[in-house]
Structure formats: structure tokens, C-alpha cells
Amino acid sequence: MxxxxxxxxxxxxxxxxxxxxxxxxxxxxxxxxxxxxxxxxxxxxxxxxxxxxxxxxxxxxxxxxxxxxxxxxxxxxxxxxxxxxxxMLLTRQDAVCLERAKDYIAVHWAAPLNVGMIARAAGVSASGLQRLFRVSENQSIFEYVRMLRLERAFAALSSGEVTVQEASAIAGYSSAANFSTAFRRQFGTTPRDIMATHRG
Incomplete structure (x- = not known):
């Protein structure tokens, strides 16, 4: 300590x-x-x-x-x-809906996602789901999904089995440069550094 x-x-x-x-x-x-x-x-x-x-x-x-x-x-x-x-601001029903949304995102993270489809799976309105994520996660649904995808890309790079371009696709970026910028902002290091470290 x-x-x-x-x-x-x-x-x-x-x-x-x-x-x-x-x-x-x-x-x-x-x-x-x-x-x-x-x-x-x-x-x-x-x-x-x-x-x-x-x-x-x-x-x-x-x-x-x-x-x-x-x-x-x-x-x-x-x-x-x-x-x-x-x-504490969430009701029990809110918590259930939020958990359903997270479960749905965890399963379908690689698919094209929109607020409407996640909200339907969670059993709540789109605006209600946005509120739940703001209250519970202090971020929007898309920020939550982007973070999850970046974490999957990080794990893939750490395994040494993918290239930076492939990791970029995992994270949902068509531009490797934009991916690298988002990756560095999230983890404080670059995709190439992670790849080099784990392959070395």
C-alpha cells in the first residue's frame, strides 16, 4: 500500500x-x-x-x-x-436491462451494432438505454463498444497472431492510422509496440 x-x-x-x-x-x-x-x-x-x-x-x-x-x-x-x-439511481429493472445490453454487446461485438438493436435486445427504449450507460458507465453506448473492441484488438496483438492491420479490423477501424491513434489514447502505447514486445 x-x-x-x-x-x-x-x-x-x-x-x-x-x-x-x-x-x-x-x-x-x-x-x-x-x-x-x-x-x-x-x-x-x-x-x-x-x-x-x-x-x-x-x-x-x-x-x-x-x-x-x-x-x-x-x-x-x-x-x-x-x-x-x-x-443506486438504477431500479432493479434498469440493472437487468443494462446487463442484457452488455451481454448482447459481448456476444455481437464484432457485428455492425446500433443503439436500436441493442435496446430491443435489452428490452428498453433507445433513449432509456443511452441514459443507463451514462449513469452506470459514464460513457455512451458507442464509447463502451469502441472500448470493448479495442480491448479485443489488444488481446489479439498480445497473442502475436495478428498484424496491426488485422487488429485494426478487429477494432472496427478501416484506417490503421486512426486505429493506432485510438489505441494509443486508450492504452498509452502503440499497436506496433505491443506486437514487437510480445513477439520479442
Whole structure:
């Protein structure tokens, strides 16, 4: 556990969530649930299989990965906390519809999707479904689908079995350049870097 003095609560002001950050600091040894992101998994992999560097550089490399992992984890916990508090605004029926929508997207993520078809599968209106995603996920349906597709592309690249162009198609991008831009924004690294790392 990183001490509060090291984490600097001032830094949490930059993400406009000082209350959430302060709550995390107070809840010593409390259990928090969040979703492991591909970036977290990649950082852990880099820590356990670091690059071949000089000893002094290796320590700096590992420390930078550890700091980023703490930041990624805190962001995920705070996001999960916001979702949980937002979830109180959902009725039981809303939660059921939201789960149906996510299940439908998980199965049909590679197919052309639109709000209407997802809403019909979930048993809710299109506008109602948009509201559910805004309240629960803090993003639109299409942002949720795009993130899911990028995560599938990340996993495919990590396996070393696809090219950047093929991963771009998995993510639903016709342009490899646009895919690379979105990929870097999501994961903080490029598709080619992931491919090179896992093939090396």
C-alpha cells in the first residue's frame, strides 16, 4: 500500500475527485472491486519480464511501471466507486436491462451494432438505454463498444497472431492510422509496440 504522503492528495485534485481519493485513503485495508484493464495487465507483464537494461536504468524502469500501475489502479477503483454510487439511481429493472445490453454487446461485438438493436435486445427504449450507460458507465453506448473492441484488438496483438492491420479490423477501424491513434489514447502505447514486445 502506497502511503498518502507519497500519493499526494494534491494530485487527485487534477482529476476532480478529491472526495473519492480521500475516501480511498481513509479506507485502510478495505476491499475494493474493479475491472483489470489491458494496460494494467501489460504493466504487470513488464514488471515481471523487464527489458534488458543496465542495473540503474532497470530500477528506474521498474519504478516507473509501478507508479503507473498505482495510478491505473486508483483510476479504476475511483471509476468503479462512481459506478457503484451511480448504480443506486438504477431500479432493479434498469440493472437487468443494462446487463442484457452488455451481454448482447459481448456476444455481437464484432457485428455492425446500433443503439436500436441493442435496446430491443435489452428490452428498453433507445433513449432509456443511452441514459443507463451514462449513469452506470459514464460513457455512451458507442464509447463502451469502441472500448470493448479495442480491448479485443489488444488481446489479439498480445497473442502475436495478428498484424496491426488485422487488429485494426478487429477494432472496427478501416484506417490503421486512426486505429493506432485510438489505441494509443486508450492504452498509452502503440499497436506496433505491443506486437514487437510480445513477439520479442
Amino acid at each position: 502506497s502511503p498518502p504522503e507519497w500519493l499526494h492528495l494534491d494530485a487527485l485534485e487534477e482529476i476532480d475527485d478529491t472526495k473519492g481519493g480521500e475516501r480511498l485513503m481513509r479506507e485502510h485495508l478495505a476491499e475494493h472491486r474493479w475491472t483489470l484493464t489491458p494496460r494494467m495487465a501489460e504493466l504487470v507483464r513488464q514488471i515481471f519480464a523487464p527489458l534488458q537494461l543496465l542495473p540503474a536504468m532497470r530500477d528506474l524502469y521498474l519504478e516507473s511501471r509501478a507508479v503507473e500501475l498505482v495510478a491505473e489502479t486508483m483510476a479504476a477503483v475511483l471509476h468503479a466507486s462512481r459506478r457503484a454510487s451511480g448504480g
